[in-house]
Amino acid sequence: MRLKHVIMIFAIALIPGISAGAELTVAVSQIPSAHSESESTRCLNYGAGLDIGWDWTPLKLDINKYLALKLKTGLLGTYSVIQSAYREKAALPMSDRRNESVITLAGVIKPTIQIWKFSPYIMLGAGPDWSTAEGVDVGYLYGAGVDFEISDDISIGFSTRQFERSGTFYRYRTLGMTITF
Numbered sequence: 001m002r003l004k005h006v007i008m009i010f011a012i013a014l015i016p017g018i019s020a021g022a023e024l025t026v027a028v029s030q031i032p033s034a035h036s037e038s039e040s041t042r043c044l045n046y047g048a049g050l051d052i053g054w055d056w057t058p059l060k061l062d063i064n065k066y067l068a069l070k071l072k073t074g075l076l077g078t079y080s081v082i083q084s085a086y087r088e089k090a091a092l093p094m095s096d097r098r099n100e101s102v103i104t105l106a107g108v109i110k111p112t113i114q115i116w117k118f119s120p121y122i123m124l125g126a127g128p129d130w131s132t133a134e135g136v137d138v139g140y141l142y143g144a145g146v147d148f149e150i151s152d153d154i155s156i157g158f159s160t161r162q163f164e165r166s167g168t169f170y171r172y173r174t175l176g177m178t179i180t181f
Contacts, residue, residue, distance in 0.1 A: 021060075023074075025053040025157075027176025031082055044168070045097075047082030051174060055110065072110040076125060076141075078163075079103055080170065084133060102170065104129035104163060106141055117149040123161055131168070139165030145174070153180045 029049035055074030062068045080102040106127030112119050126140040145159025155178045163170045 021057040022181045023053075023055040023072075023178050024181070025051065025055065025176050025178040027051040027053070027157075027174045029078070029080070029172040029174040031080060032171055032173070043085050044170070045083040045085060047080055047170075049078050049080035049172060049174075051172075051176060052077045053108075053176075055108075066116045068114040070110075070112040070114060070119075072112055072121070074108055074110075076106045076108050077104065078106075078172070080172075082170070098133075100131060100133040102129060102131045104139070106139075106163070108141070119147040119149070119155070119157075121145055121147070123159065129163070129165060131165075134165070134168060137165040139163050143172075147178060154178070155180075 027050075029051055031044075031047035031049060033043075033045050053074055053076040055072045057070050057072050059071040060068060061070075082100050082102065084098050084100050086096040086098065104127065106125040106129075108123055108125035110121045110123050112121040121144065123141065123143045123145065125142075126138065128136065128138050130136050141161050141163040143159055143161025145157055145161075147155045147157035149155045157176055157178060159172075159174045159176075161172050161174070163172070
């Protein structure tokens with residue numbers, strides 16, 4: 001009986017955060033060469049990605065007019081196209097080039113400090129991904145970024161993150177635009 005009450009109180013506390021302050025982010029990413037010096041016969045060259053994220057702020061503490069602490073949570077979906085090279089042996093130069101696609105869906109948390117119009121944050125998350133070269137797996141991500149508020153509802157931002165899965169990692173440098181509802 002007590003567990004039901006705790007769940008109801010937690011759900012009621014999250015409803016204002018989900019409905020107010022929801023954010024939609026659309027971004028493009030550049031993926032630098034990941035690990036050409038690996039011991040496997042596959043190495044990743046440069047690539048590009050498209051990100052779509054949905055965040056909301058369940059916890060916010062306004063300290064004063066120019067300073068606030070926030071905890072954002074949400075989902076991040078990424079579609080990436082990466083050029084990979086396959087070698088017959090790890091010591092040989094690149095031989096066979098292929099394009100591979102990666103789709104990632106991750107749940108993320110972003111502890112954020114809002115200082116005037118700037119919002120630096122760290123990003124942690126985990127979720128499944130699918131790669132044409134390596135199949136389905138579950139991985140985790142970590143990174144950091146900063147958003148700059150252009151108006152009350154629109155901000156632009158830059159972030160870097162790394163998504164790791166078994167045997168492979170992808171680095172992302174992302175530039176995006178966020179709309180607050």
